[in-house]
Amino acid sequence: MPNQTCIRILFVTVFLLTVPALIFAQAEPGVSRSLAKERAQRISNIRYDLVFTLKEHADTVAGTATVEFDSESAGDLLIDYRDGALHSAVFNGQPISTQLDHGHLHLPAQAGHNILKAEFSSNAAPAGKAITRYEDKDDGSEYFYTLFVPMDASMAFPCFDQPDLKAQFTLSVEHPDGWTVIGNTTARRIDGAHTRFDASRKISTYLFAFAAGPFAAIPAKIAAGPTIYVRKSQLQRAEQEAPQVQSIAARGVGYLSSFFAQPFPFPKYDLVLIPGFPFGGMEHAGETFLNEDSVLFRTAPTPSDYFRRNTLILHETCHQWFGDLVTMRWFDDLWLKEGFAQYMAYKALADLEPASDPWKHFYQDIKPAAYGIDETLGTTPIYQSIPNLKDAKSAYGAIVYQKAPAVLKQLEFHVGSEVFRNGLRLYLKQHAYANAEWNDLIKALEQAGSSLHSNNAADLESWAQAWIQHRGMPEVNVAWSCEGGKLSTLTLSQQDVLPDGYTWPISNLVDLHFKSAAQSNNKQIRVDWNTPTTSITEAVGQPCPVFIFANAGDQAYGRFLLDEKSEKAAATEIVDTPVTQQDPLLRSMLWGALWDNVHLAQSSPRSFVDHAMAALPHEPDEAMTRVQSARITTVLHSYLSEEARKSTVPNIENVVADRMLHAPDLALRIVSFRAFTNIAETPQALDTLKKLLQGQITIPGMPLKPLDRWNIIGHLLLMNDPDAQSIYSTEKEKDHSGEGQKYAYAVASGVPGAAVKARYFEQYLHDASIQEDWITQSLRPFNAWNQSALTQPYLAKALDSLEEIKQHRKIFFLGAWLSTFMDGQNTLVASNAAQLQVHQWLQSRAIDADLRLKVLEAVDELERTARIQQKFPD
Structure with missing residues (x-):
């Protein structure tokens, strides 16, 4: 009989040697930096072969994943997968447990080559999932698209979901007959219900994507132009916009290839218009997804609208190099x-x-x-x-x-x-x-x-180190004096706008502005400095300027303020001097500096409005008109008392309405229409809006588009116009389009009634069938500026929901949620009470640090409004 002591020693030894391979340390949710570093140092040569099966109206997407990689060493290795069901997992030929540990699967990796084969079902839904299912309410078609940034690829398939583990992807999609699937690489259609794609170049998991459905393709008619894919119900509208979109994309590829001395990094480039997309665009390698509304204008477009579309397309195209070719670690x-x-x-x-x-x-x-x-x-x-x-x-x-x-x-x-x-x-x-x-x-x-x-x-x-790793910015002030008609001193000083007390290195141009129609007579002096103050000796002896502005050309970053003398002179200059004799950028920046003084409660909001209204009837720049109109609206709705607003608004309505109907340029008429729709308050102005809807008044060259009409109706609703409900019902009955249904849902959130607010807020948090873009579109009318008493009870509830929103909503939703609920309280009556409520909430809640910063960021405007109102009560 063997010695019992020896047997016990042998058993314990074997147990201690084998248990580490069988029992793994518990994982933590997400992907920590330490886990990412460990995996990046350990594994390489990653390849994914993915198969997805798409079925109409299904809440899940079945798939299989074959993941191959090399490991430097043996031992427990985590791969990420969450928000789905893992049906089977075979690792290096052996079945392993499919139990997930806080969104991870434990792999007993071996040194050298490893292969995981997994079967899974991942969730798909109208909102809140990595695979979004969109129903086209125009024709009943259904579309699927993926969105994995920043770490949601692991909601769709098992993967090492961190940006520095780039991999080669191969994709196959089983789908309803006749659907089109767009992926990162060229599609190889095997039959009407099966599409396979070529293997990709090495990309990060968040840059892998596909979109599927009855998409229509619009091939480019120019060299190097991308193919545009759009849902079939919107093909006609997309065909009208496609030539310009494809042209700017092709020209952008040419420009960036030359500027970077690096050819386009991927084998092909497509643009996919996604309905209800939560971003402006997303730069998946070889296939950019664009928000359909950002390309197919729902309102009469202006040059600024086209400009913004161009920057969106060029932004996403540039990502093919900055982000896709070279990705942040x-x-x-x-x-x-x-x-x-x-x-x-x-x-x-x-x-x-x-x-x-x-x-x-x-x-x-x-x-x-x-x-x-x-x-x-x-x-x-x-x-x-x-x-x-x-x-x-x-x-x-x-x-x-x-x-x-x-x-x-x-x-x-x-x-x-x-x-x-x-x-x-x-x-x-x-x-x-x-x-x-x-x-x-x-x-x-x-x-x-x-x-x-x-x-x-x-x-x-x-x-x-200063600009990338420090928060905040400098506030730059100018002090100067003249003797005998010549500059005798000129000093710049900087201070931190935050209590951190930091001093920045700054490179800027100082503009000495002389009283002359010839702008070339002005003197610009470059200054490179990194001290609290600096004297500009080069300026001494120059003719005494009318005013000085310290950030000519907008080269520097920071708040550059006008001194008292320069503020008065600049205000006179930009109002009285013919626009054709002014530099457009400098003029825009001077208006911005005047607004900064209002923003800082150093100048009267009423004074700013007076200057702006003096210039507005003669303003030829559509973009400047848009910016100034927004500032005027802010003054009316946030900075003025009710009495002051009511005495001021009729004149503003008259001027803006006249520009809407009689401005010499169509773009000016369009932006004036938008401004008028936001500020109309008197019965006469609201009557004008109704006559526009009825066709009794028309804007030359601007027939109203559906969204123009819904914006008018939404404003009538939130202003509680007596005819608003009947007008709304008539329009809703008439406009059955998918977009019309969305707009009807959104504008109705502005109805001033407690029951309406309660119903919408409940849906925001608990109705998963409502698409995220519908909710986003409704948040601003829900929090209308004149309904703060109705929405005040929801401020704390909106704050209470932040953690849930952060976890389940897309990236930009949380910011929109916070800003709109804060804006709804940004009035003379509500701002003081609201900021107190927010700070009390912050003191009573143990929320994570980044959410706390988001709340502090959002509440700042309430505090600013209170300061302005206190200093300038009328």
Whole structure:
């Protein structure tokens, strides 16, 4: 009989050797940075062979995945899969447990080559899922599309769902007969119900995608133009827009290929118009998905609308290089793709269509959103530390989409255009089909600067540390004096807009503006500085200027304020001087500086409106009219008392209505119509809107489109016009289109009734059948400016739902949710109570840090409104 002690020792030894391979440490939800680093160091040569089966009206999508990879070592390895059912898993020829551990499957990996074969069913739904199912209410057709950014590929199939584990994808789709499937690569149609795609180049999981349904194809008629795919019910409308869209995309590919000295990185390029898409676009490798509404205009378009569409298309096209060819290693460097795509879109248009004045649009459409966030306590650095990819959605917002491109504009000015271009070329060449971090870009720029002997590019790391890794921005003030008709002193000072006390390196142009119709007589002086104050000795002895503006050309990033003397002179200049004698960009920036003084409660809102209204009847610039109208609307609805608003609004209505009907340019009439629809308040103005609907009044050259009509009806509803309900019912009965049903749902949320608000809020949170774009469209009328008493009870409830929204909604939904519920309380009556309520909520809730920042960011406007109202009560 064997020795019992020896047997026990042998048993314990074997148990200790085998248990680590059988019992795994518990995983945590999401993809942590530590897990990502471990996997990136361990595995390589990843290949996915995926098969999906799509069935109409199905809530799930069945699939199989064959995942091959090499592992440097043996041991437990996590692969990601969540929000679905894993039916079987065979790993290296042996069945393994399909039990999921916080969204992960444990793999007993071996050193060398490994193969996982899995069968699964993933969820599909109208909203909140990685696979979206869309019903076309125009013809009853159904469409599927995927959206995996930032880490939702693992909701659709088992994968290593992190951006730095690039892989080769092969896709097969079983689908209803006659459907078209669009993927990252060229499709090989096996039969009417089976489509297989060529293997892709190496891409990140979030860049893999497909769309399927009875799409119609619009081939390009120009060389290098992309094919456009659109749902068949919208083919006629898409055919009208396709030539211009395909042209700008093809020209963009040519421009960017030349600028980057790198050919288009993928074998083909398609544009897929997606109905109800939650973003403007998404840059899947070789196939960009575009929001259908961003391409097929639902209202009468203006040149600015076409401009925005062009920048959208160029933005997504640039991503094929910045994001797809070279991908950030982790989502804390999200700006490496979004900031560059945004900046290069404007830069490309500056060369391709300079007459559209891209840099003026850049200042008007990019800078305000960046500044508006960066002055709040909720702001973050451009580089945002993200410990787990489940929190990566919070990185999306104005900091990466608006501040990052604005800082890149300053970077190019700082180092020079040649260094900037050569650095980007080097960066793309060094990291093609791989991943990079922000310091890789800085090194490439420094290397390019060294070859060109650029002093400003010699130490970019400290410059980048300041602008990329610090939050906030400088506020720059100007002090100057003259003696004997000559400048005697000129000093710039900067201070942090936040209590952090940081000092930035700044490169800017100071404009000395003389009283002369010849703008070339003005003097511009470049200043490179990184101190709290700097004296500009070069300016001493120049003729005494009428005013000084410290950010000519919009090269620098920060809040550049007008001193008291310059404020008065600039206001007179831009109102009294003929527009043809003014520089468009400088003029736009001076209006922006005047608005900044209102924004900071340093100047009266009424005074700004007076100046704006003096200029508006003669304003020839459609984009400027749009911007000024929005500012005037903000003053009316947020900064003025009810008495002051009611005394002011009739004159504004009259001026805007006259421009709507009689402005010499169609674009001016269109933007004036939009402004009038937002501000109409008196019975006479509301009557004008009704006459527009009835055709008794017409806008020359602008027949009303369905969305124009629904916008009018929505305004009549929220203003509680006595005829609004009957007009709404008539229009709803008449417009049975899919878009009409969406608009009817959205505008009805603005009906001023407690029961209406209760019903909609319940649907927002608990009705999964309502598509996300329907909800997004309805949030603003729900939170109408004149219904703060009705919506106040929902502010705390909206805050309570933030964690659920962050987990289940798409990236930008949370920002829209927060901003609209805050805006609904941004009035004289409500703002003080609302900000107190929000801060009490913050003190009583243990929410994660990034959500807390989002709330602080959103509540800032309530606090600002209260300050303005306190200082300027009338």
